Amino acid sequence: MDIQFYGANCIAITYKGSRIIIDDNLKELGLKSITKSEDVALMTDNSNNNDARLSFNSPGEYEVSDVSIHGMPARSHTDEEGKKSATMFKLIAGDQSVLITGRIYPDLSNEQIEDIGLVDVMLVPVGGNGYSTDPIGALKLIKAIEPKIVIPTHYSDKELKYPVPQQTLKDALKELSMDPKETLPKLKLKPTELSDVTQLIVLEKN
Numbered sequence: 001m002d003i004q005f006y007g008a009n010c011i012a013i014t015y016k017g018s019r020i021i022i023d024d025n026l027k028e029l030g031l032k033s034i035t036k037s038e039d040v041a042l043m044t045d046n047s048n049n050n051d052a053r054l055s056f057n058s059p060g061e062y063e064v065s066d067v068s069i070h071g072m073p074a075r076s077h078t079d080e081e082g083k084k085s086a087t088m089f090k091l092i093a094g095d096q097s098v099l100i101t102g103r104i105y106p107d108l109s110n111e112q113i114e115d116i117g118l119v120d121v122m123l124v125p126v127g128g129n130g131y132s133t134d135p136i137g138a139l140k141l142i143k144a145i146e147p148k149i150v151i152p153t154h155y156s157d158k159e160l161k162y163p164v165p166q167q168t169l170k171d172a173l174k175e176l177s178m179d180p181k182e183t184l185p186k187l188k189l190k191p192t193e194l195s196d197v198t199q200l201i202v203l204e205k206n
Contacts, residue, residue, distance in 0.1 A: 001096045003187040005203035006034050008162075009044070009102060009125055009132075009154045012206075015093045018065035022089065022100050022123075024049055030161040040064050042089050044102025045076070059087055068092040072115055075105040077133055088116070096120055096189050099147065103154065106137030108144050120194060121187070122147035125154030126176065127166030135167070135175035142176075148194040149201055150178070151187070157205065169202065176200070 002014040009023040012034065022042045024035045033051055035041055041052035049055045056062055062069040069091055076086040091098045099119045108116075124141055128134025132154045133141070142150055156168045173180070181199040185206070 001093050001098070001189040003098065003121065003123075003151070003189060003203065004185075004206050005151070005153065007031065007157050007160050007205045009100075009123075010034065011100065011123055011153070013067075013091060013098060016066055018067070020064065020067065020069075020091065021049070021052065023102065024051075026160075031159060042069065042071075042100070044087050044089065044100060044104075046085060046087060056089075057087065066093060070115075072112065074102070074108075074112070077103045077105050077130075077137075079105060090116060090119070095191050098123070098189075099145065101125070101133070101141060103132040104141075106133055106140040108141070113144050116145055119145055119147040120191060121149045121151060121189060123151045123153050126152045126169070126172035127154045127156065127162070128172070129164050129166060131162065131164035131166065135172045138172075139176055142198060147198060148196070149187075149189075149199055151201055151203055152176075173200075 004012045011022040013020045035051040039052045041049035041055040043057040046057045059071040059073045072088045073084040074086045074088045098121045124138045125132040156166045178200040180202045183202040
C-alpha cells in the first residue's frame with residue numbers, strides 16, 4: 001500500500017493498482033483536482049466528488065478492489081454536541097489498516113474507539129484555528145487510538161487558499177511534542193517494519 005499527500009486533507013492511497021482518493025477539494029482551495037475517472041473517492045465532510053467512478057461520503061461498509069472501507073459517523077469540529085455530520089474512514093487492505101479522521105471533534109466515545117480498533121496509520125489534520133482539528137485535538141486522537149504511524153495533514157501551505165489560515169507544520173509539531181521520524185515523498189506501508197511505539201512521519205506534498 002502506498003500513501004501520498006497532496007495538500008489540505010487530500011490523500012491518495014494505491015493498492016494493487018487501484019487508487020482511492022480522500023478529500024479532494026483542491027479546486028476549492030486554488031489547486032487542480034487530482035481525481036481521475038477510474039479512481040474511487042472518499043469524502044469525510046459528506047461533500048461529493050463527481051470526478052471519480054465511485055464516491056462515498058457517508059457511514060457504511062464498502063468493498064473496492066480488495067480494499068475494505070469502513071465509514072464511521074463522527075462529530076465534525078463545527079458540529080453541536082450530539083450531531084455527527086462527518087465520516088471517519090478506515091481502510092483495510094490485506095493486513096494493513098489506515099484511518100482518515102478528517103476534521104472531527106477530537107473527543108471520541110468508547111464505542112467509537114472500539115469501532116475503530118487497531119490502526120497502523122492515522123492521517124489527522126493539525127491546522128486548527130476553528131477550521132480543522134488542532135494539534136491538541138490531534139494529540140487526543142493519537143492517545144485514544146494509538147496508531148503505529150501518525151501523518152499530519154491540513155496545515156499552512158502557500159499554494160492553498162484556506163478560508164481560515166492554518167497553523168504551520170512546524171508550529172503544529174511543537175504543540176504535538178512529536179519529532180518526525182522521517183520526511184518522505186511517499187509512504188510505502190510494510191507491516192513488518194512497523195514499530196510498537198507511535199511514530200510521526202511527514203509526507204511531502206506531491
